[in-house]
Amino acid sequence: MKSYSVLLICSLFCCAGKAPRFADERLAAATISLSDKQTPARIDGAVYTLTKPAKAEKELIKLIQSKKELFKLEAPAKELSLNKSDVDQLGFRHVTFSRVHKGVPLWAEELKLHVNQQQELYLIQGQYSPSLPATFNVKPQLSAEQAEDKVRSQLSLQTVQQDETKLYILNDQETPRLVWRVIAATAKLAPDQWECLIDAASGELLSKTNLIRP
Known part of the structure; x- marks a missing residue:
């Protein structure tokens, strides 16, 4: 009984700490269009189901982190700033992130994620640049x-x-x-x-x- 309890506790902790990530087969079935900057302009298809809808924004950031090579962002938590998150009359959630670099927003660049009533991430729309070089200086010469x-x-x-x-x-x-x-x-x-x-x-x-x- 003791060994069973230990195994059960370990299993619970492992599941709790598991980071969100796309299922390869669901992502493969989606339609992905890239922008001229090679970042996702549009991803159509139920590519992921939220496990914590109450913390949707944080879960979506971690999800993007799991596919850095697709989204072309090295540190999404630092490079995406929550702009808006709301639920429409149909119960669909729409989350908009602005692109930032060292705290400075990129002009007219954002990433939108849409979640349906079943908590499925069914549409992603983007208009943004990949990660900028860490050496890019954000101190302006003009005040x-x-x-x-x-x-x-x-x-x-x-x-x-x-x-x-x-x-x-x-x-x-x-x-x-x-x-x-x-x-x-x-x-x-x-x-x-x-x-x-x-x-x-x-x-x-x-x-x-x-x-x-x-």
Whole structure:
């Protein structure tokens, strides 16, 4: 009886500590589309069933960790930041992670995971970059105030929402770069609002988008 009890206890501990991972046969049956950065753009198919729905976000991170070669992320727990997790009227959970590097978000990059009522992860959608080199420096050469001054001088946009000025990593070319996102307008009560991206090294205006759509 003693040996049986020991075996049972050991078995329980082993099961409790088992890390989530994809079943190879379920993943093989899924339809996987890769982006031009070779990260998953879309994975269709019930590739995994949650064991702890109440801690879905943590379980999904560990699941991604189990397939680093597919998701191209070396440390998902550090490179994915929970942006949103909600359950719709049908009982489906939708979890959105933002891509980050050393705490700095990557511009317009995210990973979405969708779980149905049976707790099956049935759809994964991604638009993100693989892990950046550990040597990539996230310290900008231009300060937030200098970036705001660049917007004022280059675009004659006098009003800047200073609490909206944020640092990002833009990785739309071969070499990623730090950028400041600045929100500005021609005047305090003007009916326009512009989202500007300023290179955090050179001060170059990279893009200007009108946020007030007609």
